[in-house]
Amino acid sequence: GVAVARARSDDGVTRLLVNSHQPYAGPVAWYEAELDSGEGWHVSGGFFPGSPFMLHGHNENLGWANTVNEPDLVDIYRLTINPDNENQYLLDGKWRDFKKETAEIKVNLWGPFWWTVERDVLRSEHGPVLKTPNGYFAVRFAGMGEYRQVEQYYRLDKAKTLDQFLDALRLQALPSINYVYADRDGNIAYIYNGQFPERKPGFDWKGVLPGDRSDLIWHSYVPFDKIPKYINPESGVLFNANNTPFRATTPSSDLDPSAFPDWMGIQTDMTNRAYRMEETFGSDPQITREEFRAYKFDVTYSEKSEMAKLLKQVVSVDPGDDSDLAEAQDILRRWDMRATKDSRGAALAILMAEPVVHARIVKEPVPDPMDTLHDAIKRLKEHFGRLDPQWGEVNRIIRGDVDLPVAGGPDLLRAIYAKKLDDGRLKAVGGDTLFMFVEWDKDGKVSSRNVSQFGSAMTRPSSPHYADQTPLYASEEMRPELFTDAELEGHVQEAYRPGERNGKAAPAD
Structure with a gap:
């Protein structure tokens, strides 16, 4: 914002x-x-x-x-369990009983058959308790009971x-x-x-805390x-x-x-x-x-970004006799770090960097950027026959019969997050969705220009509003918001109460 x-x-x-x-x-x-x-x-x-x-x-x-x-709002406590009674934990020098309930979990087997599994649910004074191979841990988090x-x-x-x-x-x-x-x-x-x-x-509130102190x-x-x-x-x-x-x-x-x-x-x-x-x-x-x-709509990676750091790392490696790697490094050196539709370096760079940055964010094992660069080289050669296809050939927004190139990419102000398709392209699945340019003029009057990635019929492919905003979205255009009755006049296609149209029950589509 x-x-x-x-x-x-x-x-x-x-x-x-x-x-x-x-x-x-x-x-x-x-x-x-x-x-x-x-x-x-x-x-x-x-x-x-x-x-x-x-x-x-x-x-x-x-x-x-x-x-x-993302403030730190969760705390973990290691509990000391009574060696003579696993239903008790130590707090302020005294053994306390866990609060215990039984959860019934329905497990689907096949067809109409299912099985109910019962599991104990434990709570301490701290909060919910997890029994793990490494011991008992209690969790306390902001919003409990809110x-x-x-x-x-x-x-x-x-x-x-x-x-x-x-x-x-x-x-x-x-x-x-x-x-x-x-x-x-x-x-x-x-x-x-x-x-x-x-x-x-x-205390180190980012680490595991002693659970025996109230x-x-x-x-x-x-x-x-x-x-x-x-x-x-x-x-x-x-x-x-x-x-x-x-x-x-x-x-x-x-x-x-x-x-x-x-x-x-x-x-x-x-x-x-x-x-x-x-x-x-x-x-x-x-x-x-x-x-x-x-x-x-900025599509630039900053010189301070993780992308910039990864680019410096991968272009500094000696390519030896690997001609594909040498060509890829030359493309990345010449790339202006902008993910425009006609960029010839964005596809290689983003395919290389995104798996690395994503793994760091979700705290998964981080791949070697040279490995992800080789993966990108292989993917682009296989599906596009070159290492520098235009970014718009690769990066697409697809909705029903609408299939359009789109600028932007991960962690850009023009944010586009995509999944890989079998044909080598990327299909946008997140990032910029509904966004709004809201203004109050000198007299305090409000107006806004908005756009969504698809349309108002989110789940009905047969509707004319299933993808009617997608071309606007892909071309980075906005539409005026009709906020007042006066602005709506002349634009209302149909007026009805929810569940009724023309006095009759509306179809549940």
Whole structure:
């Protein structure tokens, strides 16, 4: 998400980019909708299937973008078990009984046959307990027993001012997620939101903790007013791309990490997207509408990125008599680190780097980049007959009969995450989905330009709206949002109550 204040815009407009990265399909794929109750609840933005409230987007007065943050909110405790009674653990010098329940697990065998397996479920004062070959471990995590998320989203949807928005966040019902905010009054904000356990100083909370001390079992969260946040920084710009909150604007306005204790577990990592936000939004003192759009569609890997480091590593290896490797290294040396549709180096570079970076992120064994480079060479020669096909030949968005080239790639501001197809191409399956350019003009009037990767008929191939936005998405174009009744006039194809059309029950398609 990105928020730009009036003072940093060349035209005095407040701007908000709503652009979290999600899978293209499934339970956490964005579904765009506008909801107007006629009673003060009027929002437009992203919903997950089944969510009763808008999760991010805007109303008439304000808007916000969510991005995932990764503070350390989980603690692991090694329990000492009574050698004479495995149903007891040691706490403060006394043996305590586990709380025990029985879980019934239905296991499908074949056809109509199934089997019910019973397993003990243990809890200690810390939380759920896992019995492993290496001992008993208890888990304590932020959000245990939390149920107020629906109330918080309802309050966020209906907030009209910055103060009301912050009051909604003070519920602290959501264990972790970033909020990048803007409103009609020209305010911008970024809240590194989370339920941060109030932990005892002096311990390694990232490691395994002793489970026999009750003073290490936390029972409260850091108050909202003490978590990392920015409200109207002097810089006039705020951004986040799943990176540390200590680099969210220009250096002169960034938060001081020393103001927050280590035991809060605040992340310190950077992403390529975060570097590029610093190098685009963060370095431009007067951002035009065209620049705001261009920065969002940026397809460049920073010189500080993991991609840049991997390129330096693989091109420094002596190719010996391997002519394919020598050619690949020459392509990578000449590549400008941009994933445009016509790039002749992006396919080789991304196929080499993506498995390495992905493994690091998910904490799996990291492959040798020379091995992934050789895999990329083999794949491109086999399917394209050359090591430097245009990126648009390889990187595709496919929906029904629509099959189009698309720029962008992993960890780019134009974010495209893909899976490999048998024919050598890549099929986009995540990244940019619904995203929105929201503006409040000098008079505080809201407008937005949006686009989704497919269309509003997410699961109905026969619908004309199954892929009607895909060409716009692939060509990096946006459509105007129709937010008010006046804007909708003349554009309504059909009006009906859910479940009914023309007074008759609607087909369940």
